[in-house]
Amino acid sequence: MKSTLLCILSTLLIVTVQAGDFRAASAQVEITPKAGTPMAGYYRFRGVGSVLDPLYAKTIVMEQDGRHAALVVLDIAYTSKPLVDAARRAIQAQCGIEGDHVMISATHTHTGPTLPRGNMMDTLTKADSPSGLAFADTLPGRIAQSVSEAKARLAPVTPAFAVGDGTGISFNRRVLKEGSTEALWQPSKFDPATMRPAGPVDPEIGVLVFSSSGAESKPVACLLNFAMHPTSVGGGDKISADYPGVFTKLVSERHGPDMIAVFANGCCGNTNPNDYFTGTRRKHLEIGALLADATDAAWKNLKPLKPFAPRVLSTRVTLPRRSFSDAQIGQAKDVAARMITKNLGTVPMAEAVCILETVAKQNEPLVVEVQVIAFSEESAIVALPGEIFVELGLALKKASPFKHTIIAELANGSIGYVPDSAAYPQGNYEVVSARCAQGSGEMLVEAALKLLKQAAQR
Ligand SMILES: [Zn+2]
Secondary structure (H helix, E strand, O other): OHHHHHHHHHHHHHHHHHOOOOEEEEEEEEOOOOOOOEEOOOOOOOEOOEEOOOOEEEEEEEEEOOEEEEEEEEOOOOOOHHHHHHHHHHHHHHHOOOHHHEEEEEOOOOOOEOOOOOOOHHHHHOOOOHHHHHHHHHHHHHHHHHHHHHHHOOEEEEEEEEEEEOOOOOEEOEEEEOOOOOEEEOOOOOOOOOEEEOOOOOOEEEEEEEEEOOOOOOEEEEEEEEOOOOOOOOOOOEEOOHHHHHHHHHHHHHHOOOOEEEEEEOOOOOEEOEOOOOOOEOOHHHHHHHHHHHHHHHHOOOEEOOEEEEEEEEEEEEEOEOOOOHHHHHHHHHHHHHHOOOOOOHHHHHHHHHHHHHHHOOOOOEEEEEEEEEEEOOEEEEEOOOEEOHHHHHHHHHHOOOOEEEEEOOOOOOOOEEOOHHHHHHOOHHHHOOOEOOOHHHHHHHHHHHHHHHHHHO
16 A cells, blocks of 8 residues: 555656746846945946836746746946856855856947956956945846745746837938948938938847736736847936836736736847937837837737747857057057046947957956757747847848747857958947957857757757
């Protein structure tokens, strides 16, 4: 009798492990910085004055058969490797989720706190001042707390995907003038007769929704994906999550008050909310509402996905650094000496910071991480480590073996701008401030595709 019971119990146990439910949950922890904390987004110091809307670390945890994947998005301008390493250690210690099963990205809000980067920007923005360092020190613990809370809520779910149409919301901010091979950057005047955008935009809004299983199914977590710079609040001293904050709040209010909507920014290195054709500059409230309306329209098209235990794959890629002539280095030193006290313009200042950082780190390999979380037959999430040009994102999505590929940029660290190869000869802001040499973006796409193919086959 006893042995029969044991036998039944062990059989049940085996059945449970083999056919575990796919579970997911979300959580958020506020990360709004204190007054006076140095802000990111510009080449000068701005201390936090007031708070327009709060900032969060938002997390979605997925699990099946004991295999976890955690996706965290921070309402900050970028992630850094030291931050990601510290957060992963804290998550592993507190939540038992392996550090390399964690993806941490940033929305790229330009009205959030800054983080130390180990270059001149730390001096200009005071990122390494006591209040800057104090904020950075609190982040890993808050990230781990959000993962811990999401993990504690894990429950069986069904994931579903829809694609929203965000046409007309984002604009390529690089422009080519007839007869010139050099790109203009964010032109204040656009002449449609002689000018055209230098590249495309990605109008897709990825909408991934996890709904609780059972008779009273309701959305419990949602990942939204769109590629556009959050630069619509402005250069004052007010803290704001920019349009991603408005967008996610509206989607939660409209589709599930208990659901946390998380926004991962896509490959938006060269896409902005400003319409250079008409001069229209939308503010964050309007942009968030437009994206939420487009998501509403897509919601009825949500198609269930066939989930499996999360497959998390990562690889390290060593990218070539750019090289500079002695004349360029000399000029950068001159600009750097004067820009501490004077605004010399975004492009020359960005170039000087980049050149001097590259010279200082020329013997240090530029190693970055590319990561994939696959969790269903139809959909996977890719993490890329910088501000990736939209052309690269479109190419990656097109070549992906998954029907729906979400890309989170500024993830697991950031090396700044990553233009596509065609943009390098056209120059201007993103190119002159890129740490990586021509061809690097395509190397990242290739590395991501390799991981996606492995994840699709296993
Ligand atoms: Zn940017």
